[in-house]
Amino acid sequence: MQPSDLRIALFSGNYNYTRDGANQALNRLVGSMLDLGxxxxxxxxTVPEPAFEPTGDLVSLPSFAIPMKGRGEYRVATGLGAAVKRDLERFAPNILHLSSPDPAAHAALRWAQDRDIPVLASVHTRFETYPRYYGLGFIEPFIERMLKRFYNRCDMLVAPSQSTIDELLAMQMHDRIGTWSRGVDRTTFSPERRxxxxxxxxxxxxxxxxxxxLGRLVMEKGLDVFAETIVQLRKRQVPHKVLVIGDGxxxxxFASNLPGGIFAGFKTGEALGAALASGDIFFNPSVTEAFGNVTLEAMACALPVVAAGATGSASLVHDGVTGRLVPLQGQSADVVACAEALASYCRDPALRRAHGAAGETRARDYSWAAINRAVADYYITLIAERRALQTREAIAAG
Structure with a gap:
């Protein structure tokens, strides 16, 4: 089987209506699959005015806006509906790819199982950690159970980093998990963009x-830890400035808890690359990301990275070489340790340059073409396995 034989139905909770790291990766994946035929x-x-034009053919799913302060721009796909099911039947996919464990993905999984079509699910973020940032941490065990049931009904998972794979295996989310890493656009993200x-x-x-x-300004990105760390730096009289790129x-x-912070606003393309490369140290306190696209982009711009030692960053940042991985204290990064790591870079320009250069070298290993071709190979393998099983069952049935 060749990539040109693939007929992929991809389900996303947010393909293009709000820009984020997950849907940027999905759009690049679709572009790569189309290039392969x-x-x-x-x-x-979908929404009337999406953040950007989608790559490929997009079919709208029934949905509603999340009724939660700070999350209202996101939508929940409620199911498939008769029109979507008819569209699926006409398209006749030979593989389903589910990227968000929402009600529509559950319905799509049932639809595929009824037709003996293999299903691959991709893990983009630590969904089970989100409630703690909105005063709902008590429901995390329920979400973990839901995710475990959903993912184990799929044929295979893919995750963007080995640290995330290890965590998913430990949580028994699945016993078959491949790597779908992330790439970086070196024409946009480069130290030359400074x-x-x-x-x-x-x-x-x-x-x-x-x-x-750098990122969407939502609490689950660790904004509280970032702000508290800056307070620690000020108490220690460490010379620094703070540059915030993004909105939300x-x-x-964030502005009220980060007095003196410079807010550059939302940026994309060359303007984003220039803004990021014009900084000196990248601080990513988030523990919710499965990979951390922004971390890789900062490395490509030759910025040393201080990051929470959690899934995603733990597979990208080489502690003491390209940046610093800060241990967790409870469910978030240790603020004092974050401040100490940042202070060392603020006070030592030579150390910044050395670790930034090492990160830029490491970022060269992340090629989108090779990374996305690996996903096509996973699709082909699952289809081949399902067809072999169907053949064996047909022979056994006589």
Whole structure:
């Protein structure tokens, strides 16, 4: 079987209506599959004015906005509906790819099992950790059980880092998990993108040590730990500036808890690459990410990284070589340890340059073409295994 024989039905909880790291990876995957000659149909909630144009054919799923402060821009796909089922039948996929464990994905899984079609699920984030950031930590065990049941009904999982795979195996989410890593666009993210004039226009002196936050401003990105760490740096009188790149529903909270922070707003493309490369140290306190695209992008820009020693970053950052991995204290990164790691970079430009250069070298290993071809190989393997099983069952039935 060749990639051009693939007919992939991809289900996403957010394919293009709000930009995030997961849907950027999914759109790149679809583009790679189309380049290989595969047929792809994407099913996801949609909105009248999405954040960007989708790659490939997109079919809208029934959905509603999440009724929660700070999450209202996201939608939950409620199911398939008769029209979507008819579209699926016409498309006749030979593999389903589920990227979000929402009600529509559960329905799609049942639809595929009824037709003996193999299913691959990709893990993009630590969904079970989200409730703790909204005062609902008590439901985490329930979500873990739900995820375990959902994922184990799939034929295979893929996750973006070995640290995430190890965690999923330990949680018994599945016993067959492959790697679908992430790539980085080296034309966008490069130390050559550093823009001294832009940096000065933002109030950063040439000799300032600018600590960068990059991402959607939502609490599960570790905004509380970031803000508390900066307070520690100020108490220690460590010279630094803070550059925040991104926007989101928690912007007001972050700004009020990060006095003096420079908020550059939401950026994409070359403007994003220039803003990131114009920083000096990247700080990622999030423990919810399965990979951490922003961490890899910062490394590609030759910024040393201080990150929580959790899934995702633990597989990217080489502690003491490309940055520092900070141990967890309870369910989040240790604030004091974060401050100590950042202080060492703020005070030592030579150390920043050395660890940043090592990170930039490591980032060269992440090629989108090779990474996405591995997913096509997983699809082909699952289809071949299912067809072999069907043949054996037919022979046994006589």
């Amino acid at each position: 595969a047929a792809v149909r994407v099913y996801s909630p 823009d001294w004039e832009w940096r000065r226009s933002m109030g950063l002196a040439d000799d300032d040590a600018a600590i960068v936050f 529903p928690a912007r007001e909270w």
